[in-house]
Amino acid sequence: xxxxxxxxxxLTGALSGTPPHKAGPGVGxxxxxxxxxxxxxxxxxxxxxxxxxxxxxxxxxxxxLKGSWAxxxxxxxxxxxxxxxxxxxxxxxxxxxxxxxxxxxxEHAWSIETSGVPPSPDDEPARATFRLTQ
Numbered sequence: 450x451x452x453x454x455x456x457x458x459x460l461t462g463a464l465s466g467t468p469p470h471k472a473g474p475g476v477g478x479x480x481x482x483x484x485x486x487x488x489x490x491x492x493x494x495x496x497x498x499x500x501x502x503x504x505x506x507x508x509x510x511x512x513x514l515k516g517s518w519a520x521x522x523x524x525x526x527x528x529x530x531x532x533x534x535x536x537x538x539x540x541x542x543x544x545x546x547x548x549x550x551x552x553x554x555x556e557h558a559w560s561i562e563t564s565g566v567p568p569s570p571d572d573e574p575a576r577a578t579f580r581l582t583q
Contacts, residue, residue: 482561482575496551511564520555554581
């Protein structure tokens with residue numbers, strides 16, 4: 450696979466200028482989840498690569514990235530969950546976590562949550578929705 454240059458298309462998400470926050474009871478909320486399609490030359494039939502990014506919560510060692518999608522050829526919804534740690538993350542810094550994977554074309558809905566840090570009762574997980582096409 451030849452990369453035509455480092456180009457990316459932001460699919461959805463919000464930028465946040467807030468510094469990372471400390472983990473603790475009710476402080477496990479992640480303010481945003483960003484999904485970026487990595488644009489590169491692909492072989493026919495090769496799935497697109499997507500990079501998920503979110504701000505790191507200080508003291509959190511694991512995140513749950515949950516996704517679901519449906520393609521035009523199927524009526525069934527596919528679901529998957531990844532436990533993202535410093536070992537399998539694409540990038541893990543003091544301020545940002547990134548995780549890359551290949552995804553099929555279709556309508557996608559993803560969310561990110563901390564593992565082991567209880568969110569406040571009114572906290573919703575950060576979400577990203579997007580469509581991947583040819």
